[in-house]
Amino acid sequence: MNIQTLCLSILYERDATGYEIRQLSTKGEYSYFVEASFGSIYPALKKLEKEGFVTSRYETAKGSPTKKIFSITDKGRSKFYNSLFDEIGEDIFRSEFLLFARFVSLLPASLVKQRINEKIERLKKKREHLLSILNSKLSKADIWVLNFGIEMIEVEINYLKTHMQQLLDIAIKENIATKAT
């Protein structure tokens, strides 16, 4: 999924600034399966405008810098609609945590335990965040997508909780200072 397509998918349903597209893709309802930086969003919007897929207008509001608001054109609309009939690319999953997990036999159990707990905490936060978004007014399809994400995160949390001991058993056991004299 390239950034141009992501921008069009958001502009398909509402006008937005580059900043808002960034917020939606990293903190909003798309944050579970999308990620885009300013360094890719602004150039993508510029190129889309040059090619006639979007237009822009400036709006000055009290309390914030001037906004550059983008709107999708009919040309952009049909470009995106047609792309929905293309073959769907593979999902991308990359995990530094799992790379770490491969090497726990070299590491102290205390570190491994800490990293697993940090991982679980992050997943819980993400879960809470997705649940909070579920309360806003969303389309049925968006609710489906969000529920999918929440389910996956819950399974991951449970798996880590129930299998973390296995990983700790592989790690290096530290000597526990025995109290007895």
Next chain:
Amino acid sequence: MNIQTLCLSILYERDATGYEIRQLSTKGEYSYFVEASFGSIYPALKKLEKEGFVTSRYETAKGSPTKKIFSITDKGRSKFYNSLFDEIGEDIFRSEFLLFARFVSLLPASLVKQRINEKIERLKKKREHLLSILNSKLSKADIWVLNFGIEMIEVEINYLKTHMQQLLDIAIKENIATKAT
């Protein structure tokens, strides 16, 4: 997780060519949570060699082009080991399928059904592949990581199977030619 670290993680346990690193990261036991292209692996190895973290030697074998085999140095070994104590970066998940799912209300149910089935088939293949790797001689940690991946894929398959009808109900129902005259 940058490609240099990925290369070191593989070379930490065995010598390898750039080609083999590519195979391991896209088809082998790391394929569930890693992805790297030749265009990033070869430059990464070149840079690692220049900086003294790996060394290389050429080997000519019958039946294949000359191999450039990389070995990790003590310097590379401690660089990688120390990196295991760094904070772990967030997992990355991106899904063109979920972007597609957001727009099923614009699309014919037949297309949606086809795409979901294609998705399930791909997941089943990946699951079978990971199961087949599980039969090779692996460390306990690698088995843990693989089982984690297999579990996640199985949950995803089941979720898609049990919830696909919800998505089809949102899609555009095509007229079914009634047989009766």
Next chain:
DNA sequence: ATTTATATATATCGGTTTGATATATATAAA
């Protein structure tokens, strides 16, 4: 009252990574 932190907002730039392509050898299948 004043400093600090946070949120909103646009934009660029260096470095990394992808995806495609070029080149070459050998084997297996059609």
Next chain:
DNA sequence: TTTATATATATCAAACCGATATATATAAAT
């Protein structure tokens, strides 16, 4: 004998990330 597949190295343009710069306004803290 042609074609496809696997092995193997390597480069390049385009895409993308992460960091940074700039600016305004509000909220919080001291």
